[in-house]
Amino acid sequence: MESVPLSGPYLGEREEELVLEVMRSGRLSLGPTIDRFEELLAERVGAPYGAAVSSGTAGLHLLAITAGIGPGDEVITSPYSFAASANCFLYEGGVPRFADIDPRTLNLTPSAVEAAITERTKAIVAVDIYGYPCELDELRAIADRHGLALIGDSCEALGAEYRGAQLGSHGVPCVFAFYPNKQMTTGEGGMVTTHSEEEWRLLRSLRNQGRGDSGGWLEHVRLGFNYRLSDIAAALGIGQLERLDEILALRSAAAARYGALLAGVAGVELPCEDDADHKRSWFVYVVLLPDNATRERVIATFEREGIGFNRYLPSIHLQPYMRERYGFREGMCPVSEDISSRSLALPFFTGIEPAAQARVAEVLGAAL
Numbered sequence: 001m002e003s004v005p006l007s008g009p010y011l012g013e014r015e016e017e018l019v020l021e022v023m024r025s026g027r028l029s030l031g032p033t034i035d036r037f038e039e040l041l042a043e044r045v046g047a048p049y050g051a052a053v054s055s056g057t058a059g060l061h062l063l064a065i066t067a068g069i070g071p072g073d074e075v076i077t078s079p080y081s082f083a084a085s086a087n088c089f090l091y092e093g094g095v096p097r098f099a100d101i102d103p104r105t106l107n108l109t110p111s112a113v114e115a116a117i118t119e120r121t122k123a124i125v126a127v128d129i130y131g132y133p134c135e136l137d138e139l140r141a142i143a144d145r146h147g148l149a150l151i152g153d154s155c156e157a158l159g160a161e162y163r164g165a166q167l168g169s170h171g172v173p174c175v176f177a178f179y180p181n182k183q184m185t186t187g188e189g190g191m192v193t194t195h196s197e198e199e200w201r202l203l204r205s206l207r208n209q210g211r212g213d214s215g216g217w218l219e220h221v222r223l224g225f226n227y228r229l230s231d232i233a234a235a236l237g238i239g240q241l242e243r244l245d246e247i248l249a250l251r252s253a254a255a256a257r258y259g260a261l262l263a264g265v266a267g268v269e270l271p272c273e274d275d276a277d278h279k280r281s282w283f284v285y286v287v288l289l290p291d292n293a294t295r296e297r298v299i300a301t302f303e304r305e306g307i308g309f310n311r312y313l314p315s316i317h318l319q320p321y322m323r324e325r326y327g328f329r330e331g332m333c334p335v336s337e338d339i340s341s342r343s344l345a346l347p348f349f350t351g352i353e354p355a356a357q358a359r360v361a362e363v364l365g366a367a368l
Contacts, residue, residue, distance in 0.1 A: 002306070002356075003306030003307070003308070004306065004307045004308055004347045004352075004356045004359060004360055005308045005347060005349075006181075006308030006309060006310060006345065006347050006348075006349075007180070007181040007284075007308070007347070007348065007349045008180070008181075008349045008351065009180045009181075009185045009349075009350075010243075010247055010250075010349070010350035010351050011185075011236075011239075011240075012239075012243070014239045014242060014243070015235075015236050015239035015240065017239075018235040018236070018238055018239045019232055019235045019236055019239075021235065022231045022232050022234075022235045023232065027231055028230055028231050028232060029228060029230050029231055030208075030228070030231075031231040032231075033231040033234045033235050033238070034052055034229060034231055034234045036234070036238060037052055037229075037234035037235075037237045037238050037241075038050040038051065038052050038191070040238060040241050041176070041191050041193070041237070041241060042168075042191075042193055044166070044241060044244065045158070045166045045167065045168030045169060045176070045193055046165060046166045046168055046169025047168045047169060047193035047194065047195060048194075048195055048197075049193065049194050049195070049196070049197060049199075049200035050191050050192065050193050050194075050200075051191065051192045051193075051194070051200055051203040051204050051207060052189065052190070052191050052207075052228075052229040052234060052237075053189070053190045053191065053192060053203075053207050053227045053228070053229055054188060054189060054190070054207075054226075054227045054228060054229055055177065055179075055188055055189060055190050055227075056084065056153075056155035056175050056176065056177025056178075056179070056190035057084040057087065057088065057177075057190075058190060058207070058225070058227040059155075059175035059176075059177070059190040059191065059192040059227075060084055060085070060087075060088030060125070060151065060153060060155075060175050061087075061088045061091050061092075061225075061227075062192060062203050062206050062207060062225075062227065063088070063151045063173055063175065063192060063203075064088045064089040064091065064092050064094065064123070064151070065092060065206060066173070066199050066202055066203065066206075067122070067123045067149035067151060068122070068149070069089045069092045069093075069094045069122050069123055069149075070092055070093055070094070070122075071092070071093030071094075072093065072094075072095060072120065073089075073092075073093070073094050073095065073120060073121075073122035073123070074094070074095045074096075074097045074118060074120045074121045074122060075089045075094045075095070075096060075097065075121070075122055075123045075124070075125060076097045076098070076099050076113050076116045076117065076121060076123075076124045076125070077096065077097075077098065077099075077108075077124070077125035077126075077127065077153075077316075078098070078099070078101055078107065078108045078125075078126075078127045078129065078316075078336075079098040079099075079100070079101070079315045079316050079317045079318075079332075079333040079336040079337075080101045080106055080127075080129060080313055080315060080316075080333075080336040080339060080340065081127045081129060081153070081313065081316060082155070082313065083316055083319060084153075084155070085125055085127050085153050085316065086098075086125075086316050086322075088125065088151075089123070089125065094122070094123075095120070095326075096316075096317070096322070096326065097116045097118075097121065098116075098316065098317050098328075098332065098333050098336075099112035099113040099115070099116045099333075100112045100333040100334065100335045100336055101129075101333070101335050101336050101339070102335070103335050103338075103339065104272045105129075105132055105134075105272055105278075106129045106130065106132070106272075106339060107126075107127065107128070107129050107132060107133075107134040107135065108126060108127065108134055108135070108139065109335075110135050110138040110139055110142060113139060113142055114142050117142075117146055117148075121146065121148060122148065122149065123143075123148055123149035123150070123151060124139060124142070124143055124148055124149070124150050124151070125151045125153055126139050126150060126151070126152055126153060126172075127153040127156075128152070128153065128154045128156060128157035128160060128167060129156065129313075130156055130271065130280070130283050130284055130286055130312075131156050131157045131158075131159075131160050131183075131280045131281040131282055131283040131284075132157070132160070132271075132272065132278060132280045133157065133160050133161065133162035133167060133277075133278045133279070133280075134162075136152075136162050136163075136170055136172065137163070140170075140172065150172050151172075151173060151174070151175075152167070152168075152172045152173065152174025152175065153174070153175060154167045154168065154174040154175060154176055155175055155176060155177035155182075155190065156177070156182070156281075156283040156284075157176070157281050157283070158176045158182070158183045158184065158244075158281055159183060159244065159248045159281035160278075160279060160280055160281035161278075161279035162277065162278060162279075163277050168193045171195045173192065173193065173194040173195075173196070173199060174192070174193055175190055175191070175192050175193075176190060176191045176193070177189075177190045178190060178191070178233075178237060178240075181283075181284070181349070182283065183244070183247055183248060183251065183281055183282070183283060183350075184237065184240035184241065184243075184244055184247060185236070185237075185240060186229065186233040186234065186236045186237040186240070187233055187236060188233070189229045189233050189234075189237065190229075201213065205221065205222060205224060206222070206224045206225060206227070207224070207225060207227035207228055208224060208226075208227075208228055209224040209225065209226060210222040210223050210224025210225075211224065247350050248281060248282075250350045250351070251281075251282040251348075251349075251350055252282055254282070254285075254348060254349075254350075254352050254357065255271075255282045255285055255348075257354055257357050258270075258285050258346065258348075258357055258360075258361070261357060261358060261361035262287065262361055262364070262365075265361070265364065265365045265368065266368065267289060267290050267294065267368045268287050268288075268289065268364065268368070269287060269288035269289075270287060271285065271286060271287070282348070284312060284345050284348050285345065285346050285348040286312050286343050286344065286345045286346070287343070287344055287346060287364075288339065288342055288343055288344075289342045289343075289344060289368075290342065291341070291342055292341040292342055294342070294368065295311070295341070295342050295343075295344050297367060298344060298364060298367040298368065299311075299344070300367075301363060301364075301366070301367035302363065302364075302367075305363050307347060307359070307360055307363055308347045309344060309345060309346065309347070310344075310345040311340075311343070311344065311345075312343055312344070312345035313340060313343065314340050315333060315336045315337050315340045317332055317333060317336075318330065318337070318340075346360055346364070347360055
């Protein structure tokens, strides 16, 4: 039988055309295509400003800098996320404080965030896990009450909506990522959106080796980074943005097919559904199984059958470097740890065929 990959990009002739235009122009970096991509993405999510960067991780790091996070500052974030949600402030000497998650949404529980605040707390990094919006208003109220910066890690959530408005439009600076498994891709890359012109200008300087708005190529007004995105990548992004509605619709349809195929499979807990306040943008399709032993049995079957998978997601605080550096151990975030032990990402991407999904569901059911 044919194998079913875990993920894959959705590219076509339009992206090729736009990339070739840039290649033939000779403006491969710091050209007009970057500016256009930033304008289009910001307009799409309802933010006045966008700054393209080399990755979602780079964007989060820059927001940690603009938030003023420094050595010894504590930052609260989710333990159930990709490691960059915490790494972004570790780069600046910040100290992680993990608050546990809601077992249904898998996002930060606001009450746990408030309980984790100390006199050293500087910021909150709020994650929209798997494209499902976090409790943004509650977290913003907590941040305002305690004088904390709030950073939106929307790297997995382009196109998601919170209380009827696109993520990116709510005034909180946030980051979207464009790795090939995301909703849209630029190969590698990301975008920081902000509602502050001052922050936007600072972000553009920081990503470009600390150069200012004026001055020569070798004049640096601050310590910066090489976090630029190329015009070739930006061209790819413009092509993807032109098809984003189609991409989101296809991913939503694929998720609905899995929901129908797996609805009657005993032992499979499906992702939480949208409600009046939360509209998911489908990044991955992650199911919960009864326990770790069951998950490993399913994985062994998937490996034999050539079906892609991943153990989405290990808890960040139990990663080896976190244990070694901070002494984190099991029991700190019991909900996250439980979810991490039994969550499994199934093959999911924009162009996945219904027959492939049916085979995944059949093999999963048989393994259980």
